[in-house]
Amino acid sequence: MVNITVVGTGYVGLVTGACLSDFGNRVVCVDNDPKKLETLGRGEIPFYEPGLKELVEMNRTRNRLSFSGDIAASVSSADVVFIAVGTPPDEQGHADLKYVREVAAAIAEHMDGYTIVVTKSTVPTGTGSLVDSILRERRPEADFDVVSNPEFLREGSAIGDFMRPDRVVIGASSERAMDVMEKVYRPLYLLRTPIMRTTVANAEMIKYASNAFLALKISYINEIANVCDAVGADVTVVARAMGLDGRISPKFLHAGPGYGGSCFPKDTLALTHIAEKAGYRFRTLEAVLEVNRLQQMRMVDKAKSLLGSLENKVIAVLGVTFKPSTDDVRDAPSLTILPELQRQGATIRAHDPVVSALPGVDNVTWCSDAYDAARGADCVLLLTEWNEYRDLDFEKLGATMRDKTFLDCRNIYNPRDMKQHGFRHVGVGRSFEASAPWAMDDVLIRESSDSIPAPETVSDRRS
Numbered sequence: 001m002v003n004i005t006v007v008g009t010g011y012v013g014l015v016t017g018a019c020l021s022d023f024g025n026r027v028v029c030v031d032n033d034p035k036k037l038e039t040l041g042r043g044e045i046p047f048y049e050p051g052l053k054e055l056v057e058m059n060r061t062r063n064r065l066s067f068s069g070d071i072a073a074s075v076s077s078a079d080v081v082f083i084a085v086g087t088p089p090d091e092q093g094h095a096d097l098k099y100v101r102e103v104a105a106a107i108a109e110h111m112d113g114y115t116i117v118v119t120k121s122t123v124p125t126g127t128g129s130l131v132d133s134i135l136r137e138r139r140p141e142a143d144f145d146v147v148s149n150p151e152f153l154r155e156g157s158a159i160g161d162f163m164r165p166d167r168v169v170i171g172a173s174s175e176r177a178m179d180v181m182e183k184v185y186r187p188l189y190l191l192r193t194p195i196m197r198t199t200v201a202n203a204e205m206i207k208y209a210s211n212a213f214l215a216l217k218i219s220y221i222n223e224i225a226n227v228c229d230a231v232g233a234d235v236t237v238v239a240r241a242m243g244l245d246g247r248i249s250p251k252f253l254h255a256g257p258g259y260g261g262s263c264f265p266k267d268t269l270a271l272t273h274i275a276e277k278a279g280y281r282f283r284t285l286e287a288v289l290e291v292n293r294l295q296q297m298r299m300v301d302k303a304k305s306l307l308g309s310l311e312n313k314v315i316a317v318l319g320v321t322f323k324p325s326t327d328d329v330r331d332a333p334s335l336t337i338l339p340e341l342q343r344q345g346a347t348i349r350a351h352d353p354v355v356s357a358l359p360g361v362d363n364v365t366w367c368s369d370a371y372d373a374a375r376g377a378d379c380v381l382l383l384t385e386w387n388e389y390r391d392l393d394f395e396k397l398g399a400t401m402r403d404k405t406f407l408d409c410r411n412i413y414n415p416r417d418m419k420q421h422g423f424r425h426v427g428v429g430r431s432f433e434a435s436a437p438w439a440m441d442d443v444l445i446r447e448s449s450d451s452i453p454a455p456e457t458v459s460d461r462r463s
């Protein structure tokens with residue numbers, strides 16, 4: 001058992017603290033926000049993440065997990081201190097390390113005995129040495145090591161990702177630190193999870209390179225979808241066949257309205273800046289950012305070409321979070337798509353299973369379900385693939401619509417089925433014209449096996 005302190009009870013900190021306590025370590029999660037601590041003290045979680053509340057509760061009951069506002073006591077009693085505070089982009093899009101610096105200074109003040117200081121937040125290369133120099137400057141005599149241990153968990157499936165990761169990356173400044181970190185992750189060693197032992201700088205780069213590559217895959221398949229639209233091909237079939245090549249893999253090849261969330265937009269931008277600062281222009285990544293911006297606007301163009309004009313049209317938007325199983329709307333495509341629809345004259349009726357307000361987006365009528373949203377609508381625009389939208393009753397949905405059109409931004413419905421239901425339907429790189437009856441069975445058999453995932457894997461784009 002290792003004594004761990006996690007500083008920052010945001011998304012990464014809380015998931016990390018809960019999971020590491022479940023591994024058998026003794027964990028204290030520290031925060032300087034008394035309101036947050038009060039919420040956690042009542043057994044509530046300040047955001048929506050499946051399974052997290054139960055995991056926190058169970059480990060608190062077993063006295064392995066606690067919350068505290070006392071950074072001094074929590075740091076001095078810890079063998080390992082994780083820094084899991086936010087690194088929001090500053091005005092130029094660089095990751096702002098203000099909170100990391102503040103926490104490093106506080107750790108320097110209170111660490112007692114050999115201490116390992118771990119960066120868990122996504123931080124630019126060089127942050128490990130920055131933390132090291134802050135600690136060394138303030139406590140030249142102290143016995144410590146710095147480690148970078150980036151997280152690869154996805155919102156909505158964070159617990160599963162943490163407990164059964166593809167790999168764990170540990171970038172350490174000494175063998176001694178590496179040995180302690182191995183103890184922290186002991187249950188994963190037993191599961192034979194690949195553990196990558198490397199340097200701090202490599203670990204920091206691995207995180208950015210991984211997220212940027214996933215974003216690149218998405219922008220790439222979105223562009224293939226746009227070409228499919230133009231030449232009359234079906235991107236879902238193209239992506240499936242591409243993915244059967246082991247070198248490509250089928251994961252993160254789902255065309256859609258562009259990626260969003262708190263990670264890909266921020267990390268791709270930050271990596272272009274890291275490269276720029278080092279004197280290198282990262283051209284593919286610049287294109288990824290541009291394609292993603294254009295893809296969001298393309299959904300508006302699609303709605304416009306379906307309806308002729310958006311002036312005085314009513315659009316029923318289904319799903320506004322950046323993906324299912326989360327209440328997070330940070331950088332969600334909905335934040336740019338909805339205002340643009342409104343700007344072009346459309347009225348929005350919207351539904352989302354967990355969200356009923358969007359920051360900066362007014363004049364939206366929030367509805368009780370998909371059918372309520374579709375009342376009087378000229379078009380249904382499915383933006384987030386929540387499970388409850390995967391098996392809609394089209395008879396019921398169409399009955400109250402002014403015009404039966406459906407813009408399926410996540411390609412969850414088959415164009416031929418939609419035609420049978422009497423809907424004019426458009427997907428992303430997938431249309432009725434691009435599908436053929438003799439090719440349907442094969443596609444359907446394969447689709448039915450993975451297009452309706454179990455609830456806990458609803459956002460699992462790995463399968």
Ligand code: UGA
Nearest residue numbers: 151152153154155252253254256259260261263322323461
């Ligand atoms: C992402 C990474 O997947 C995690 O590995 C990483 O740890 C995390 O960022 C982070 O850096 O903290 P997350 O942002 O939670 O996780 O969500 P994803 O499931 O990766 O989805 C991101 C966006 O890409 C969503 O808007 C999603 O709809 C979109 N997406 C994903 C697609 O449009 N197509 C796909 O095939 C996959």
